[in-house]
Amino acid sequence: MSLRIGIHGATGRMGQALIQAVAAADGARLAAAIAPEGTPGYGLDAGSMVGLPPVGLSVHHDLAAAIAGLDVLIDFTRPEGTLAALALCQQQGKALVIGTTGFTPEQKAAIAAAATQIPIVLAANFSIGVNVVLKLLEQAGKLLNEGYDVEIVEAHHRHKVDAPSGTALRMGEAVALGLGRDLKTCAVYERYGHTGARDAQTIGFSTVRGGDVVGDHSVLFLGDGERVEIAHKATSRMNFARGAVRAAQWLATAKPGLYDMPDVLGL
Numbered sequence: 001m002s003l004r005i006g007i008h009g010a011t012g013r014m015g016q017a018l019i020q021a022v023a024a025a026d027g028a029r030l031a032a033a034i035a036p037e038g039t040p041g042y043g044l045d046a047g048s049m050v051g052l053p054p055v056g057l058s059v060h061h062d063l064a065a066a067i068a069g070l071d072v073l074i075d076f077t078r079p080e081g082t083l084a085a086l087a088l089c090q091q092q093g094k095a096l097v098i099g100t101t102g103f104t105p106e107q108k109a110a111i112a113a114a115a116t117q118i119p120i121v122l123a124a125n126f127s128i129g130v131n132v133v134l135k136l137l138e139q140a141g142k143l144l145n146e147g148y149d150v151e152i153v154e155a156h157h158r159h160k161v162d163a164p165s166g167t168a169l170r171m172g173e174a175v176a177l178g179l180g181r182d183l184k185t186c187a188v189y190e191r192y193g194h195t196g197a198r199d200a201q202t203i204g205f206s207t208v209r210g211g212d213v214v215g216d217h218s219v220l221f222l223g224d225g226e227r228v229e230i231a232h233k234a235t236s237r238m239n240f241a242r243g244a245v246r247a248a249q250w251l252a253t254a255k256p257g258l259y260d261m262p263d264v265l266g267l
């Protein structure tokens, strides 16, 4: 029996990559493609929409009905879309993969609460490369914990609506863990005007938006007379999509709980 996967946000940049990734995956099939009524692509066959042979499923907006016929829902939408999907998955006891970013602390707490009843993978970045980089960053934080200022720079396409990226924030958490700091109290997200000299205990974030950049992240450890840079550059969304499908397959046998991509990858 193949795993029945539904995609919430099917007409989006990631939704379209996910349709392709599900089509290419062994042991999985697309069982629903959900997007807001009337959005470009709405009503089309999900396969045809992405240039594949027709799959016999049209993009529709009835999320509750769709979830009833799924094993796992993959959500790449906006925080409010994810929370609607979360409530329905919880009601129907279905597993959920969340790729959406930009959640408030309260929204993250709602996801964690739902994960006491259903299995959820919540990851700001589903690429293998970024998840390996997170491990390297924790180690770098441990080793470069004296005399190095940490700055995180990220660049994304002109359509991205949240900043800093979820990945940049996860990278900040990984470095902070290595350094023995709490990102909540040491992050600096804005600088303008007379800022004063840099506080050595801070982790700074800078955001670039423009063009079609898929996702670039650099973490700089700036010392006296040298600097270390750990960077990841995505050139295709297929790495994220394949990772999310892998997470959906992993969730099929997982117990209720809140998981991240390192759990899926065994890192």
Ligand SMILES: NC(=O)C1=CN([C@@H]2O[C@H](COP(=O)(O)OP(=O)(O)OC[C@H]3O[C@@H](n4cnc5c(N)ncnc54)[C@H](OP(=O)(O)O)[C@@H]3O)[C@@H](O)[C@H]2O)C=CC1
Binding pocket: 008, 009, 010, 011, 012, 013, 014, 015, 035, 036, 039, 040, 076, 077, 078, 080, 081, 082, 098, 099, 100, 101, 102, 123, 124, 125, 126, 127, 240
């Ligand atoms: N974790 C990861 O590895 C990655 C995460 N992301 C994240 O995934 C999310 C989506 O990115 P992307 O595909 O580029 O975005 P897009 O805007 O291209 O697509 C979003 C999709 O969700 C729909 N949508 C928007 N708002 C809602 C809502 N409130 N309820 C239901 N559906 C909604 C959109 O429809 P409409 O167009 O009509 O609004 C569209 O179908 C972002 O948060 C992004 O940061 C992106 C890449 C990788």
Ligand SMILES: O=C(O)C1=N[C@H](C(=O)O)C[C@H](O)C1
Binding pocket: 101, 124, 125, 156, 160, 164, 165, 166, 167, 168, 214, 215, 216
């Ligand atoms: O919106 C995007 O495009 C991306 N969002 C994710 C994030 O916020 O980290 C992951 C990736 O960088 C692409």
